Amino acid sequence: MNKLNWVEFDECTYSIYKKCKNKRFEGVYGFPRGGLCLAVALSHLLGLPLLDQPRKNSLIVDDIYDTGHTLEKIKNIKGSETHVWISKKQPTWWNSYKYIKDNEWIVFPWESLNSADKDRDLYYKSRS
Template structure:
């Protein structure tokens, strides 16, 4: 199943995360390349916090999706960090999410090239051993 996440959906999600984080203080915001970068920039403007090039103590760390945990698990021990993703394919434990999606659902984000959906999906599933 393929779902399309629009810029309007993105803006609503940024607002949701900003409302959850507005009373917290962060040393900066880090967006996991590539999927978290758009979210990090939007939140940096919304929350008026610095965009940082690597995660540090007390930072807000964001990504587009939590699927296997491979990416965020490498960062979860950063002291005082808060984690947000737009989508989680499992019930969140130590991270926060805006949306929970089904394991088989493929999310197409507005910054992606829709002409490459099939190739992107195939490359991802091969790389992660999900076939």
């Protein structure tokens, strides 16, 4: 397992901020649960409202692109731009702060290392 930390989180959010600071978004949407942390931080950095749903002309963020199940639903929203912290697939239409080629389970700073095995099992069960 790969446990990420809050310093890495700050580096990721600042990187996304730099790429988006001169763009005109209506707000920031983050997928529950992992995307919310990124969305709140970017909402503050960019001075944009936090959105309750993805919509056109918005910045959409999530913690990870793993199977694509979550993000594929929003890929055609007009004027939106999507960023993830970690991508396990080579980014095509989305942006990724970090691309990893292995299938190692990622534990984000807001997650418990003690429940990581359970979280992983529940995640893969929900995708099958």
